[in-house]
Amino acid sequence: MFYSEDDDSVTLKVKAQPSASRSEFCGLYGEDAIKVRLAAPAVEGAANKELVKFLAKKFKVSKSSIEFRSGQNSKIKLLKLPKSRELDGFIKELESGR
Numbered sequence: 399m400f401y402s403e404d405d406d407s408v409t410l411k412v413k414a415q416p417s418a419s420r421s422e423f424c425g426l427y428g429e430d431a432i433k434v435r436l437a438a439p440a441v442e443g444a445a446n447k448e449l450v451k452f453l454a455k456k457f458k459v460s461k462s463s464i465e466f467r468s469g470q471n472s473k474i475k476l477l478k479l480p481k482s483r484e485l486d487g488f489i490k491e492l493e494s495g496r
Contacts (some may be wrong), residue, residue, distance in 0.1 A: 400432050401489060408454075408485055409467060412475045416445035421452045426492060446470060453477065457485040464484060 402409045413427040418435035426432035438448035446466070454461040459480050469475035479485060 400430055407480055409476055409478045414445055414449055414473050416440040425481050427461060457482050
C-alpha cells in the first residue's frame, strides 16, 4: 500500500526520480509507492526541496507541514502530509485506476 492514514494526516511512500525535465506524478511504482519525477538534481537536498514544493502545491498544504519520516538520502521516501481534499481525491483516483 502506497499510503497510510491517521486521524489528521496521511503518510505517502514516494519513489523520487531526480533530474527530470519537469516535476510530475508518474503513477504507481509497483504496488507500494508513488513515482514522482522531479525537476531538480539529487545534489545537496535540491530534489527533496523540489519534492516538498511540488507536493505542497499539488495538495494545497503548506511546505512546512510536510515532514520526512525516512529516506531523505534515498530514492524511496516516506512523507507525512496533513489531509486535504486534493490529497484525498488523488488517492481515490490512484486506487480506482489499479
